[in-house]
């Protein structure tokens with residue numbers, strides 16, 4: 705697949721992937737930052753896009769959730785709708801490539817803006833993962849902090865139409881960060897600590913428009929780590945002097961190809977030979 709991809713991409717695309725793979729090959733402590741664009745290949749739409757859900761749905765802000773039973777019921781109704789639509793989504797080639805990169809020992813931390821839980825499901829280990837905007841794969845009590853499996857709570861809500869409560873009496877909410885809700889301080893600390901030590905930072909499938917999350921990769925770049933951005937469409941960091949390599953295009957094709965190229969045995973060895981540096985390459989006679 706990656707070999708054929710090299711032959712079918714426009715020259716700049718193939719060259720970009722090769723450059724990207726060299727950065728990965730040279731790095732030993734990578735900060736991976738991901739956004740909604742990496743989950744679209746799993747069938748999860750980008751909520752913030754023009755066709756996104758926030759174009760038609762009014763978000764429930766955190767204070768309203770805490771104060772009003774009807775706001776809580778509306779919030780759970782929206783979450784139930786999403787769960788029915790996307791709850792069965794599976795990790796895709798980007799999530800799996802990040803896991804391969806971790807197993808090679810090159811990943812310092814994966815920081816995601818996504819709440820779909822697909823990094824964890826793909827196999828990214830908990831100590832290497834920060835979900836800055838939380839996760840839909842857990843429900844959290846807003847009083848005692850206890851976290852639990854969402855399934856029984858959704859079943860109860862579907863039956864009663866009332867937002868579920870914890871055994872302690874507290875309000876239960878999917879463990880995502882709502883509009884108007886504070887990020888978890890320990891998550892932000894871990895992410896910015898990784899930005900201080902990583903020797904490569906990559907931003908995948910994010911428009912880098914939502915702060916403070918988008919400040920995390922930029923902090924690593926400002927410190928001097930090479931900064932590679934792969935996204936379809938413009939990002940807020942385009943044109944910044946701190947961006948080392950900007951690849952425009954489908955991250956689900958580009959990133960796995962770059963990882964495979966970097967992790968393949970020998971291709972980056974000097975003198976491995978051939979125009980692709982020894983990378984196995986199919987020849988398509990039609991081109």
Ligand SMILES: [Zn+2]
Nearest residue numbers: 845848870872
């Ligand atoms: Zn509780």
